[in-house]
Amino acid sequence: MKGSFKSTFLFFLFFNLGFNCLCQQRIICAAEQIPKYIYLLKNENIGIVANKASVVSRNSHLIDTLLALGVNIKKVFVPEHGFRGEADAGEKILNQKDTKTGLPILSIYGNQRKPSNKQLKGISIMVFDLQDVGVRFYTYISTLHYIMEACAEKNIPLIVLDRPNPNGHFIDGPVLEKDCKSFVGMHPVPIVYGMTIGEYAQMINGEGWLTNQIKCQLKVIKVKNYTHKTYYELPLRPSPNLPNSQAIALYPSLCLLEPTVISVGRGTEMQFQIFGHPNLPKSKFNFTPKPNFGAKYPKLENKICNGVDLRKYNMTNKIELKWILDSYSNFPEPKSFFKEGFFRIAGTKKLKIQIEKGLSEDEIRKTWEDGLISFKSTRLKYLLY
Numbered sequence: 359m360k361g362s363f364k365s366t367f368l369f370f371l372f373f374n375l376g377f378n379c380l381c382q383q384r385i386i387c388a389a390e391q392i393p394k395y396i397y398l399l400k401n402e403n404i405g406i407v408a409n410k411a412s413v414v415s416r417n418s419h420l421i422d423t424l425l426a427l428g429v430n431i432k433k434v435f436v437p438e439h440g441f442r443g444e445a446d447a448g449e450k451i452l453n454q455k456d457t458k459t460g461l462p463i464l465s466i467y468g469n470q471r472k473p474s475n476k477q478l479k480g481i482s483i484m485v486f487d488l489q490d491v492g493v494r495f496y497t498y499i500s501t502l503h504y505i506m507e508a509c510a511e512k513n514i515p516l517i518v519l520d521r522p523n524p525n526g527h528f529i530d531g532p533v534l535e536k537d538c539k540s541f542v543g544m545h546p547v548p549i550v551y552g553m554t555i556g557e558y559a560q561m562i563n564g565e566g567w568l569t570n571q572i573k574c575q576l577k578v579i580k581v582k583n584y585t586h587k588t589y590y591e592l593p594l595r596p597s598p599n600l601p602n603s604q605a606i607a608l609y610p611s612l613c614l615l616e617p618t619v620i621s622v623g624r625g626t627e628m629q630f631q632i633f634g635h636p637n638l639p640k641s642k643f644n645f646t647p648k649p650n651f652g653a654k655y656p657k658l659e660n661k662i663c664n665g666v667d668l669r670k671y672n673m674t675n676k677i678e679l680k681w682i683l684d685s686y687s688n689f690p691e692p693k694s695f696f697k698e699g700f701f702r703i704a705g706t707k708k709l710k711i712q713i714e715k716g717l718s719e720d721e722i723r724k725t726w727e728d729g730l731i732s733f734k735s736t737r738l739k740y741l742l743y
Contacts, residue, residue: 388579492525520556528675533729598652625656634665
């Protein structure tokens with residue numbers, strides 16, 4: 359009976375995949391293209407890096423699908439926000455057991471960001487499937503770095519199941535400076551780098567960014583029918599506070615306000631689509647942050663914030679600096695505007711100084727040019743699309 363179920367499952371799965379391949383305009387993520395990688399997983403002990411958005415389709419998680427096909431998954435490693443994608447930004451993730459599959463869920467966010475030798479014992483192949491949003495301070499590329507490094511040290515091959523980058527159509531922002539390196543910025547790339555996570559993995563390897571320039575045995579399964587100019591709307595939110603395409607598009611710009619006194623809508627249903635503060639000039643739009651899904655303790659909790667609503671703002675192919683410039687210039691206590699660690703999000707210590715000196719957006723952007731030109735040249739070596 360078990361074999362019969364598996365055969366039926368395979369028939370309908372591959373029939374569906376074959377039918378979908380006829381629709382040339384539909385983007386097909388790597389996870390969905392099971393025949394391209396399942397043969398690599400057979401008779402192996404699999405570790406997998408995944409979260410709530412690691413799906414084959416809306417109704418089928420990658421782990422459930424692979425288990426049904428007889429793949430021997432041993433352990434699941436989870437990044438920021440946890441396996442079910444419900445933890446707050448920065449919230450500690452605990453090791454646990456998945457109630458549905460019984461698999462051990464091992465956190466690689468918090469105090470331990472890299473799988474230990476003990477955790478990797480018995481794993482013969484690692485699979486990585488996380489939905490990135492193409493922004494340097496979104497921590498999944500840092501998790502990718504540590505997974506690659508751990509796999510390289512233990513001689514474990516890594517398969518990256520690639521996914522489209524919803525911000526993959528442009529490149530912008532200051533390139534990270536060495537003295538600003540942290541978990542929210544590990545590599546010399548701009549805020550928006552215009553690469554899929556599979557391409558980014560190739561760049562980590564090729565540029566020698568792993569410790570002692572070691573190399574990971576890397577295989578990237580490509581997305582089908584995708585280019586960097588292709589619009590892609592994520593089927594699921596990639597993390598709790600990026601609920602829709604507008605929030606994802608605004609995220610590179612509004613996250614610069616996170617390490618300041620300004621709220622970007624955490625604790626509302628409009629996360630990264632609004633911003634405000636009680637001490638900004640009164641406006642027609644206001645909001646009041648309250649504890650909710652993804653924000654147990656939101657900034658400015660229960661305080662009425664005078665703000666700006668960007669839910670219908672038409673984004674251009676660049677980081678918008680006007681919102682942080684306007685917020686700073688309109689804030690009555692500029693000395694208390696920036697919080698500690700702003701340089702880690704900005705990737706440079708210059709931006710805070712430039713804003714405090716009153717430089718214009720054009721003047722600030724001019725200082726990014728050389729770094730962007732150099733990065734774009736490096737990026738070209740690793741593009742798959």
